[in-house]
Amino acid sequence: MTSTKPLLEVDGLTLRVGASGRTVVNNVSFCVSPGEIVGIVGESGSGKTLAARAVMGFIPPAVRLISGSIRFDGEEVTTMAPKRLRAIRGARVGMVFQEPMTSLNPSMLIGRQLEEGLALHRKLDAAGRRELILDMLRRVGIRDPEGAFNAYPHQYSGGMRQRIMLASVMLLKPALLLADEPTTALDAVVQRDVMELMVDLTKENGTAVLLISHDLGMVARYCSRIVVMCQGDVVEHGNSEDILARPQHPYTRKLLAAMPHREPAREVPEAGTPLVAVKDLVVDYGGRQGFFRKEQPKRALHGISLSVKPGEVVSVVGGSGSGKTTLGHAIAGLIKPSEGAILFNGKPIDKSETAYWDYRLNCQMVFQDPYSSLDPRMTIGELVGEPLRLVKGMGAAEKKARLAEVLGEVGLGDGFAERYPHELSGGQRQRVAIARAIIRRPSFVIADEPVSALDVTVRAQVLELFAELQKKHGFSCLFISHDLGVVEQVSDRVIVMQDGRIVEEGTRDQIFDAPQHDYTRKLLSAVPGLESMADGGVRLFWRLGEPA
Amino acid sequence: MRLPAPNALVGGTLIGFLAIVASVSALWTPYDPLRLSFRAKLAAPSAMHWLGTDEFGRDVLSRLMAGAATSVWISLLTVALAVSLGTVIGLFSGYVRGWVDRTIMAFNDALLAFPGILLALGLLAVVGANKYGIILALGIAYAPSVARIVRGTVLSLREREFISASRVMGNSEAFTMLRHILPNCIAPLTVLATSMFGWVLLAESSLSFLGLGVPPPAPTWGNMLAGSRPYIGQAVWLGIFPGLCISLTLLGINLLGDALRDKLDPRMRGAR
Numbered sequence: 001m002t003s004t005k006p007l008l009e010v011d012g013l014t015l016r017v018g019a020s021g022r023t024v025v026n027n028v029s030f031c032v033s034p035g036e037i038v039g040i041v042g043e044s045g046s047g048k049t050l051a052a053r054a055v056m057g058f059i060p061p062a063v064r065l066i067s068g069s070i071r072f073d074g075e076e077v078t079t080m081a082p083k084r085l086r087a088i089r090g091a092r093v094g095m096v097f098q099e100p101m102t103s104l105n106p107s108m109l110i111g112r113q114l115e116e117g118l119a120l121h122r123k124l125d126a127a128g129r130r131e132l133i134l135d136m137l138r139r140v141g142i143r144d145p146e147g148a149f150n151a152y153p154h155q156y157s158g159g160m161r162q163r164i165m166l167a168s169v170m171l172l173k174p175a176l177l178l179a180d181e182p183t184t185a186l187d188a189v190v191q192r193d194v195m196e197l198m199v200d201l202t203k204e205n206g207t208a209v210l211l212i213s214h215d216l217g218m219v220a221r222y223c224s225r226i227v228v229m230c231q232g233d234v235v236e237h238g239n240s241e242d243i244l245a246r247p248q249h250p251y252t253r254k255l256l257a258a259m260p261h262r263e264p265a266r267e268v269p270e271a272g273t274p275l276v277a278v279k280d281l282v283v284d285y286g287g288r289q290g291f292f293r294k295e296q297p298k299r300a301l302h303g304i305s306l307s308v309k310p311g312e313v314v315s316v317v318g319g320s321g322s323g324k325t326t327l328g329h330a331i332a333g334l335i336k337p338s339e340g341a342i343l344f345n346g347k348p349i350d351k352s353e354t355a356y357w358d359y360r361l362n363c364q365m366v367f368q369d370p371y372s373s374l375d376p377r378m379t380i381g382e383l384v385g386e387p388l389r390l391v392k393g394m395g396a397a398e399k400k401a402r403l404a405e406v407l408g409e410v411g412l413g414d415g416f417a418e419r420y421p422h423e424l425s426g427g428q429r430q431r432v433a434i435a436r437a438i439i440r441r442p443s444f445v446i447a448d449e450p451v452s453a454l455d456v457t458v459r460a461q462v463l464e465l466f467a468e469l470q471k472k473h474g475f476s477c478l479f480i481s482h483d484l485g486v487v488e489q490v491s492d493r494v495i496v497m498q499d500g501r502i503v504e505e506g507t508r509d510q511i512f513d514a515p516q517h518d519y520t521r522k523l524l525s526a527v528p529g530l531e532s533m534a535d536g537g538v539r540l541f542w543r544l545g546e547p548a
Numbered sequence: 549m550r551l552p553a554p555n556a557l558v559g560g561t562l563i564g565f566l567a568i569v570a571s572v573s574a575l576w577t578p579y580d581p582l583r584l585s586f587r588a589k590l591a592a593p594s595a596m597h598w599l600g601t602d603e604f605g606r607d608v609l610s611r612l613m614a615g616a617a618t619s620v621w622i623s624l625l626t627v628a629l630a631v632s633l634g635t636v637i638g639l640f641s642g643y644v645r646g647w648v649d650r651t652i653m654a655f656n657d658a659l660l661a662f663p664g665i666l667l668a669l670g671l672l673a674v675v676g677a678n679k680y681g682i683i684l685a686l687g688i689a690y691a692p693s694v695a696r697i698v699r700g701t702v703l704s705l706r707e708r709e710f711i712s713a714s715r716v717m718g719n720s721e722a723f724t725m726l727r728h729i730l731p732n733c734i735a736p737l738t739v740l741a742t743s744m745f746g747w748v749l750l751a752e753s754s755l756s757f758l759g760l761g762v763p764p765p766a767p768t769w770g771n772m773l774a775g776s777r778p779y780i781g782q783a784v785w786l787g788i789f790p791g792l793c794i795s796l797t798l799l800g801i802n803l804l805g806d807a808l809r810d811k812l813d814p815r816m817r818g819a820r
Contacts, residue, residue: 332716360718373709377731377814387717420814436713 005074006031007208008055008176013068015050015059024063025051026232032176037199037209039219039240041255042229043455051229052178052212056093057085073175091121094169094207096198098181100161104153111149114168121172132171140167140197158320159190166198173205180212187319187482192526195222214456216255217485217528220244220540228252245537256538258460259530260485265509268492273346274307275476276331276363276444281305281340283323283330300326302500303340308444308476315479315487315508317523318497327497328448328480332365344444361390364437368449370429374421380407381417384435391440402439409472410435410465427458431465438469445470446478451486463490484527488512496520512543553810559803562796570620573613581606581614582765590783600785602775608789615767615790620797622683622768623748629687630748631741634694635733641695642702643725653699656692664689664747665754677760686751690744697740701733735809742805746798753794769794 008031015025025047032038042048053059055070057077070077072088080088097103105113114133118124124132130149137145140163153161162182169177179198183191199222202209213219219226220240228236228243228251235249247253281304284297300323308314316324329335331342333349341348344359364387367373374383385403388394394402407416410431421429430450437445450466451459467490470477481487487494487508494511496504496519504517515521521544528540552560578598585605593600599608641652659667664686671685705711706729714724753770755761762768769790776786 329712332712334712334715357718363716365713365716367709367713369709373713375710375714375728375732379814386714386719390718422815433713436717 007034007073008032008210009069009071010051010055011069011071013051013054013070014066015047015054015063016066018062018064023066024232025054027068028229028232028234029068030227030234030237032208032210034175034208035203035206036225037202037211037223039211039213039223039226040229041213041216041219041226043214043255043457045231046229047232048212048229049180052180052210055176055178055210056089056095058095087121090117090174091172092174093176093178094172094174095178095180096162096165096169096182098184100158100165100185103165104161106153108152109149110151110153110164113153114164114171117168117172133167136167136171137164139201140164140170141193142167157190159186159194162186162190162194163197166194166201170201170205170207174207177202177207177209178212179209181214182211183218184213184215188484188526189319189522191218216244216456217259217530217540221528228255245533245539247537254457257532258457259538260460260463260483260489261530261532262488262508262512265507266492268309268312274343275310275312275345276478277305277307277343277346278331279305279341279343281327281330281342282338283326283335284338300500301330301337304497304500304502306495306502306505308478310443310476311474312492313470313477313479313490314493314495315481315491316495316497317481317484317487319482319523321499322497323500324480324482324497325448326500328365328446328478331478332363332446333360361440362442363444363446364440364442366430366433366437366445366447366450369453370426370433371421371453373433374429376421378420379417380412380419380421380424380432383421383432384417384439387436387440406435406439409438409469425458426454427462430454430462434462434466434469438473438475441473442475444476444478446480448480449482450479452481452483459486466490484523485530488529496523515544553807555803556807556811559800559805559807562800563804566616566620566797566800569613570617573610573617577607577610577613579607579610581610581767583607590779590786592783593785599789600783602772602783602786603779608772608785611767611772612769612789612793615769615772616793618679618762618766619749619752619769619794622679622686622752622762623745625683626686626690626748626752627741627745629683630690630744631694631737633687633691634696635698635730635737637691638695638698639702639725639730639733642699642706643721643729649699652695656695659689659692660696662689665751668751668755669758669760672755672760677755677763679762682752682755682761686748686755689751690748694737694740694744697736698733701736702729705729705732734812738805738809738812742802745801746794749794749798 010031011029013025013028014023016023028051030038040048040052050059050063054065055072055077065078072093111133115129118129118132133149134145137148142148142160142163156164182198183194186194195218211219211223223240225238226240226243227234228249230251236243236247236252243252247256281301282299283301284299304327306314316327318324326335330337341350344355344362347355349356349359381403384406385399388399388402407413412428412431412435421432424432451462454462463486479487479490491508494506494508495502496511496517498519504511504515504520511520512524515524524543529543531539531541533539583606587605588597588601589603589605591597591601597607597609599612601607637652637656641649667689668685671688672681675681675684711724711728714728749770752761752768753773756768756771757774761771764771772790773787776790779786
């Protein structure tokens with residue numbers, strides 16, 4: 001980097017919510033030099049997004065700027081006239097948002113959308129614009145740029161849309177790119193591709209990047225400097241290597257410690273019959289059958305067989321569309337499989353009513369989204385206690401005692417039973433969902449991405465709670481996740497799925513240390529491993545050697 | 549004790565007053581609402597007739613009081629009928645899905661495509677123009693829009709994970725529907741029911757206007773409003789007072805509906 005003055009200087013920025021007077025960004029300062037990649041890391045509510053958006057004057061109407069200055073290329077942004085601000089937005093500063101599904105206008109052709117910015121900020125004729133756009137689409141790896149020009153966003157997957165979004169921003173060769181969780185909604189493999197594309201593109205054009213993310217590992221890989229934010233304050237600011245290896249602030253240490261890590265393999269007792277066995281499970285999603293059309297059913301699972309031993313935690317990993325969620329739902333009985341059988345304690349569950357109810361009462365599920373998995377009209381006590389309704393021969397006093405016991409176990413003791421879900425945080429809600437799943441003391445729990453909606457430190461707490469409960473009650477678990485770090489931490493055995501098929505299966509150490517299948521290797525190479533070091537720091541390492 | 553919310557207070561006062569007036573009218577009105585007096589026809593409001601008299605010299609205040617009972621009673625029963633009928637259809641249709649749902653909804657949409665008043669007219673021709681005929685006809689005519697909304701809500705709720713959670717728990721479909729889906733339909737239903745109350749009041753007056761409402765000389769707000777039209781130039785009070793009654797009642801019902809919805813929703817509790 002040349003010793004020119006920074007491109008973006010944020011100094012003493014303080015933002016406050018107008019109505020409540022709560023300070024959401026407190027005296028935040030950082031700077032970005034031309035061509036540099038700087039990361040802002042923090043959990044939800046840390047103010048990272050607000051701080052970054054303030055750079056472009058994009059703050060919600062309720063939030064007020066109290067003090068501080070933002071200088072972009074020597075010009076003060078906070079006092080800039082709206083017209084000047086608009087000229088800078090897009091042309092000099094580009095933004096990529098988190099949600100690729102909603103950041104493109106669904107009713108506009110892609111070519112037309114990409115043209116908008118060019119038409120606004122560049123003096124070019126239509127042919128010239130088209131030329132530039134096709135070049136850029138080719139550059140971001142769209143196979144048929146001519147086709148994409150006249151296609152709608154819904155015809156592309158999330159990863160492709162994020163590439164298109166990136167193309168639309170980079171077309172104008174901005175001096176600064178604000179990337180707000182640009183890959184959070186994407187698969188590990190796609191995430192890595194998109195990030196690498198972003199780094200390459202910005203390097204070519206000398207664009208500086210301000211990368212906002214909750215994922216410290218990802219940020220550390222791509223950024224030269226990191227700003228760590230917590231509840232509106234910058235708690236630490238420095239070189240990526242220094243922050244990872246020698247974190248100074250307790251919060252940074254907490255964040256690093258919360259990142260998933262591998263523990264020594266557990267002993268799982270060999271048992272004769274598996275607790276749950278799935279044989280050649282096939283699930284077809286029946287195509288819509290209207291009065292006038294019949295669509296071909298789509299096969300989501302192509303004959304899956306697996307087994308879970310008593311007390312064992314088996315993880316299912318795969319990208320989106322791999323069928324892992326469908327598998328979980330089919331095993332939980334939410335989807336009727338087209339073929340195949342599920343055996344519980346060696347007995348097929350669809351052959352007799354007793355076998356079915358035995359399974360039904362012993363198999364429970366924890367869902368992904370703690371906001372939608374709890375009935376908003378019920379209190380926590382009602383929600384958690386509801387499964388006991390179906391337990392025969394349990395008195396009211398006994399039920400009450402069990403409810404109190406389970407709430408205590410998940411750390412929601414005093415007074416929580418009377419509250420409603422909307423009064424709880426995401427982590428607390430997920431504790432409620434776990435309590436509801438284990439209150440009948442089931443022998444088998446299916447967890448479908450139970451922590452993917454949670455913040456890093458909350459995720460660590462919930463995982464710890466889950467492991468503790470699993471140890472205490474000894475239930476078996478089918479853990480469905482796309483997050484390899486989490487899988488590495490919780491599993492005894494790992495099943496890798498791709499396109500509705502199992503491609504590899506083995507103990508955790510086999511899969512993570514000696515993957516056989518190409519897809520498993522691809523998954524593993526997309527995410528760096530973490531190694532804890534003595535003084536609270538961590539080291540990133542590539543699982544399959546440094547990528548080319 | 550905390551004061552009730554302002555919307556509950558104002559709405560409650562209006563509706564409470566209406567209820568009192570309606571009950572009093574059964575026992576006492578200033579004049580006999582049906583007594584004709586050609587000497588005092590189209591008299592302006594005065595100390596003798598506070599709200600004036602109509603073209604037959606009947607006291608408007610007395611007729612409004614007597615009409616309150618009829619109009620509100622008809623509207624309440626109609627809304628209750630439409631909501632319960634529509635809810636049952638919508639819940640069932642949304643929950644079973646498949647061809648049953650499509651058939652029911654095709655029929656439902658065909659009914660929706662009809663103007664409600666036209667449908668009610670047809671039904672009235674069958675059941676006969678009296679108070680209960682009107683309730684039945686309007687109830688059936690307005691049920692399809694309730695069914696649509698309930699079905700839509702059920703479909704979106706079905707996809708929520710707490711419904712899956714209920715099924716994984718082993719709850720029966722019927723229990724899931726009544727315990728988890730129905731209560732979550734209440735918010736859109738209260739909003740719909742309160743605005744429907746207004747439509748029904750007006751529909752009842754339209755029917756009266758077409759001569760298919762509550763048969764004269766019995767007063768309803770609707771037929772009073774409809775009857776005032778030829779005299780709008782000479783006796784403006786004939787239209788103003790029934791109209792004012794309808795508007796205030798609607799306002800009261802709407803405010804009360806909002807308050808009720810907030811009260812029934814745990815998310816709104818303690819938010820104030």
